[in-house]
Each structure stands twice: as C-alpha cells, then as structure tokens.
C-alpha cells in the first residue's frame with residue numbers, strides 16, 4: 001500500500017479499498033485522531049458515542065459531531081448490547097471495527113466492564129454485522145501485566161485472537177498527553193518531578209495523529225494483519241530526566257529537578273491497600289497508586305523476556321511528530337494538552 005503521510009499536514013493517501021468502519025472510543029484522545037485519519041482515507045466512518053462524552057462528560061452530542069467531522073455520529077451505551085444493536089449497528093453491515101475504547105479511570109471494576117466486557121460484546125455484535133477485521137488500540141504495558149486494567153486488556157486481546165476475525169492489535173508506547181502533565185508547573189517556576197534520578201524508565205513517545213494514522217493504515221496494510229504490533233514514535237527512547245532537561249532548555253532556564261523516592265509510592269500503596277479492604281473507594285485509589293508506581297519503574301518499550309530488560313532498538317517507530325516539538329507548541333500556546341480523569345501531576 002501507499003503509506004499515508006498526514007500527521008505533518010500533508011494530504012493522506014486514500015485507501016485503495018474504502019470500507020464501512022464502526023469506531024468505538026471515538027471521543028477519546030486517540031479515537032479522535034483515528035477518526036480523522038480514517039475519514040482522510042475515504043472510509044465511511046460510523047462512531048458510536050455516549051450522550052455525554054469526553055473528560056468529565058463535557059461533550060454533548062453536537063460537540064462530539066463537530067469533533068468527529070466527516071463521520072456519522074450515533075449515540076447510545078456501548079456496554080449495553082441492546083443499545084449497541086439498536087442505536088449503534090441498526091441492523092446494517094460493516095466491514096471493519098476499530099476500537100479505541102478504554103476505561104477512563106483504570107480502576108479494576110471499570111477496566112473489566114469496558115476494556116473486557118464491553119469490548120467482547122462489541123466484537124460479537126460487529127461480527128454479526130459482517131465485520132471481518134478488527135483493529136484494537138491496546139497498550140505496550142500489557143506485555144508485563146501487573147495491574148487490573150492490563151489483565152482486562154489482555155483477556156480481550158485473547159478473545160479477539162480466538163475470534164477467527166482478522167485482527168491488528170496495536171500496542172503503543174507513551175502518549176504525549178501522559179508526558180506533558182508537568183509543563184504548566186515548570187512554566188510557573190516549579191521543579192520537574194522525577195522518580196529516583198529520572199533515568200529509571202524510558203519510552204518512545206508517539207503523537208495522537210501519528211498513532212491515528214498507524215491505526216487507520218492497519219485496514220490496508222496486509223503486514224499488520226493477525227499481528228500484535230508494539231509501536232512508538234520517531235527518534236531515540238527518552239527518559240523523564242531528558243524530558244525535563246529539554247523543557248527547561250525550551251524555557252531558557254537552568255534545569256531544576258526534584259527527586260521523589262519510589263518508596264513513597266510503596267508506602268501510599270501499602271496504606272491505601274490496607275484501608276481499602278474496608279473502604280472500597282480507597283481500594284480504587286490504591287490501584288491508581290499502583291498504576292503510578294508501574295509507570296515510575298517500567299519503561300514503555302518492548303520487553304526482552306530472555307534478556308530480562310527493555311529494548312529500545314526492538315521497539316518499532318512510526319510517524320514524524322516529536323514530544324519536544326509538542327512541548328514547544330504547548331509553551332507557545334499553539335497546542336493544549338488534554339488532561340485525563342486521573343492525571344498524576
């Protein structure tokens with residue numbers, strides 16, 4: 001196929017075989033970018049979204065329709081099979097399912113309800129509607145699963161592989177929004193927080209549009225069929241320390257770091273985990289602290305199980321947009337970072 005080069009603004013190649021595509025999770029960060037990429041390629045895109053979507057339910061139906069221009073927007077509840085069939089699929093035929101659906105909290109109950117159960121329901125419904133290829137946004141961290149949401153995602157990956165449909169399971173590294181939470185505080189003169197010395201982990205950040213292009217191209221690229229696809233952005237792997245150094249350089253200031261010991265997270269996890277046995281709300285907070293600890297200590301790169309280490313060279317790259325260009329755009333006010341429902345910094 002002809003690769004589509006669109007993240008840098010150049011026109012994308014149209015798909016040689018435009019399809020009718022059902023998109024789930026279209027109102028999320030990567031869902032939006034993926035819908036843009038699919039529409040540019042000339043696919044007929046139908047998005048099934050919630051009546052109140054986006055972070056904190058900030059988007060009404062019209063807002064979602066504006067954000068997803070070029071796609072048809074249908075409203076209902078993806079976790080409800082009746083709503084999915086009646087308001088989503090409407091008895092029509094589809095060629096492909098692209099799912100960027102993901103729990104917004106990462107809390108265990110939500111993760112199993114969305115990242116596993118709702119995905120299974122949707123896969124079954126999509127198959128009934130004629131879908132023969134499913135493209136799934138997963139995460140590179142499921143290769144070393146320790147957290148509830150990772151187990152939920154892996155369980156669905158297994159369902160998809162066993163379904164008999166063609167699949168492309170895309171496991172990206174870190175998103176720009178997850179690495180931009182400190183830009184505002186550093187701009188205000190505060191130090192850049194790092195765990196340990198800031199070199200415990202590394203990742204190859206990938207931009208929303210580069211990932212959206214990659215997901216959309218899975219429909220046409222035969223080499224991405226029936227594969228699990230770890231994917232990062234362009235350039236070398238970078239550590240949190242390098243992120244901070246570049247941020248200070250862009251601001252024209254001397255680097256100023258504050259080190260947070262990983263042991264602090266362990267203590268928080270210990271306390272919340274114990275109290276969480278009697279107060280369920282704190283059990284969710286304990287899981288969020290476990291998620292924080294995971295990302296403080298595990299790299300978002302391909303894991304070499306034999307060597308027992310992360311391997312930057314084995315982590316494929318795509319796209320053209322870099323985290324540091326994004327930092328520069330944030331500082332100039334030319335871009336705005338979307339904060340999630342559970343931002344850490």
Ligand SMILES: NC(=O)c1ccc[n+]([C@@H]2O[C@H](COP(=O)([O-])OP(=O)(O)OC[C@H]3O[C@@H](n4cnc5c(N)ncnc54)[C@H](OP(=O)(O)O)[C@@H]3O)[C@@H](O)[C@H]2O)c1
Nearest residue numbers: 025026027028029030050053054101102139173174175178
């Ligand atoms: N952050 C990272 O650095 C990173 C790196 C690699 C992989 N990942 C993976 O990427 C995925 C997250 O992507 P993202 O940042 O694009 O997600 P996001 O912005 O949080 O979007 C999640 C999407 O799922 C939908 N959704 C969530 N709960 C729902 C529910 N109960 N009912 C219906 N729809 C629901 C959301 O709809 P609403 O708009 O209605 O809420 C939204 O469309 C996760 O699987 C994560 O593990 C993340």
